[in-house]
Amino acid sequence: MKLVLALGAALLVSLICEKAEAQLAREAFYSIPSETVSAADFLTGKKGTPVALAGQLRLAKMGAAKQPVVILLHSASGPIAEGAPYEEWPRVLNEVGIATFAVDSYTGRGLFIPADSGKIGPLTLTRIVDAFRALELVAKNPRVDSARIAVMGFSQGGSAAHYSSMARFQKMYDSAGLQFVGHISAYVPCATRYRDDDVTNHASRDC
Secondary structure (H helix, E strand, O other): OHHHHHHHHHHHHOOOOHHHHHHEEEEEEEEEEEEEOOHHHHHHOOOOEEEEEEEEEEEEOOOOOOEEEEEEEOOOOOOOOOOOHHHOHHHHHHHOOOEEEEEEOOHHHOOOOOOOHHHOHHHOOHHHHHHHHHHHHHHOOOOEEEEEEEEEEEOHHHHHHHHOOEHHHHHHHOOOOOOOOEEEEEOOOOOOOOOOOOOEOOOEEEO
16 A cells, blocks of 8 residues: 555656756656654654655756755645645756755655645654655765755745754654755744754754
């Protein structure tokens, strides 16, 4: 069942960013081994339920032999919602020689918008785990500069991108010993405070 969901997620992600073809050198789909964790378990470092998510790597046509990458985390509306940032940002970044890795945090978990819209709220912290697992996977690609991988999220995904900069969460969930070079959050909700959330390893840019 997990494999079927992961394959289905890959097909959904393949619909993203058709406008980027002119700047695209190569695209590949990956299964991302992540987990689903409740908020309470996440904050105490407990393991969650394993899940296979889908990710789409788009390498730029022009640029260095080893390209920098921006990992993209979609909003609560999902990865293929009308007007989703996944349609535009890969094109913009590919044009300047930056690869992208778009993560689908929903389909592998059996969530489909809008039918399951009531179930997505508790996933905000879990998506921090998704970000770190995507970082570990992408860093292994020989075409990727593992020292120049950033994360960019939108709304709910923006919260995950923002809080992945926290030193405490990095220590708990960045098992590969890697770090994002930057954290970019677009229209991120900032109503929740966490212990030591001002102690970060990198600057986080909110916009």
